[in-house]
Each structure stands twice: as structure tokens, then as C-alpha cells.
Amino acid sequence: MTTSPARDLEGLPLLVSVPRAAQLLGISRAAAYRLAASGELPSKRLGGRVYVKSAALLDMGDL
Incomplete structure (x- = not known):
């Protein structure tokens, strides 16, 4: 059973590492650092x- 990306965002801290953000967005780590x-x-x-604002992850696509 897999979880939805939106469910993965529940309970995240205000900032997440770029590699974790890349994982949640389904993109490469290098692409996340470029973004x-x-x-x-x-x-x-x-x-x-470098940390990504968790709220921004919700705004990126249909998460």
C-alpha cells in the first residue's frame, strides 16, 4: 500500500531539506537544488x- 503525496506532507516541519523535498515532489535532488x-x-x-518551505510543496502541483 502506497501513501499519497498529500499524506506525506502531513506533519512536516516548516522547513524540509532539499533532498526530502525532491523525494516528496518526485523529482531528482539536482532538479530540486536548481529550482x-x-x-x-x-x-x-x-x-x-538549504531548506525548502513546506508550504511551498503544497503549491507545487496537485499535492
Whole structure:
């Protein structure tokens, strides 16, 4: 039994790592980093790491 992407988003923290965001979106890690760098995937840099705003994941497609 597989879970829906929307169900995967329940209970997420406000920020998630780029690799986790890529997994939830069904895209490659490299593509997620490119989207974050271009601003298409809203993100924050904290201590040298890049995190994606969880709310932005809901806005990306039919999640």
C-alpha cells in the first residue's frame, strides 16, 4: 500500500531539506537544488544548508 503525496506532507516541519523535498515532489535532488537556486522553489539558507518551505510543496502541483 502506497501513501499519497498529500499524506506525506502531513506533519512536516516548516522547513524540509532539499533532498526530502525532491523525494516528496518526485523529482531528482539536482532538479530540486536548481529550482531552489532559481527561486521557483521557495527556500531558506541556514548555516550553509538549504531548506525548502513546506508550504511551498503544497503549491507545487496537485499535492
